[in-house]
Amino acid sequence: xxxxxxxxxxxxxxxxxxxxMLLNDERYNQIIVFGRNSCNxxxxxxxxxxxxxxxxxxxxxxxxxxxxxxxxGTTKAKTSxxxxxxxxxxxxxxxxxxxxxxxxxxxxxVISALGAKKNSKVFYNRTKGKMExxxxxxxxxxTYILQPSLISGxxxxxxxxxxxxxxxxxxxxxxxxxxxxxxxxxxxxETIAKCMVWLVNTTYNSGRIKSKxxxxxxx
Numbered sequence: 001x002x003x004x005x006x007x008x009x010x011x012x013x014x015x016x017x018x019x020x021m022l023l024n025d026e027r028y029n030q031i032i033v034f035g036r037n038s039c040n041x042x043x044x045x046x047x048x049x050x051x052x053x054x055x056x057x058x059x060x061x062x063x064x065x066x067x068x069x070x071x072x073g074t075t076k077a078k079t080s081x082x083x084x085x086x087x088x089x090x091x092x093x094x095x096x097x098x099x100x101x102x103x104x105x106x107x108x109x110v111i112s113a114l115g116a117k118k119n120s121k122v123f124y125n126r127t128k129g130k131m132e133x134x135x136x137x138x139x140x141x142x143t144y145i146l147q148p149s150l151i152s153g154x155x156x157x158x159x160x161x162x163x164x165x166x167x168x169x170x171x172x173x174x175x176x177x178x179x180x181x182x183x184x185x186x187x188x189x190e191t192i193a194k195c196m197v198w199l200v201n202t203t204y205n206s207g208r209i210k211s212k213x214x215x216x217x218x219x
Contacts, residue, residue, distance in 0.1 A: 009071030
């Protein structure tokens, strides 16, 4: 039986790759996208809503599918205002989880970050950790929280910090193959997207999934 899926963050690096995977997957007959900007894709399976994601809860009657993939996220460089940062990285995923609970959607996936911890002294990690706790608090039966390390790949927008970091990573990448550093190895967005599709089409325990495991499941 064909399925339907909602994608949030479909214009982002990982979200766009995921969207194309789902559109080309014969197990799905409808992909619904909610976003601030159009993903500029024409496809018979695609249903797109251009909205203010901070008002996602206003679209409860449209927010209906078998599963929800939340690929929303920003960076300090892109969003320096902490209040807006929290509204994006915490507010949107939590609003989506609440809509899942309201509409009886039993499967929810969200991309978080390695190091997320609600009591962390690091603002970014603390925000992600609080988001995870709030999402889990909705008690959606099949909840998957992916915690990738640095996501490699070329984004549509230029991020100088990631450009420099990726350059350094290419030089010292062999070091990440051994010992405790292996968990910090950069991960490709294609790997994350493949992992998300795999998770919702198999039986796998809900909960947090670390970067190393994402790598294994997405290969």
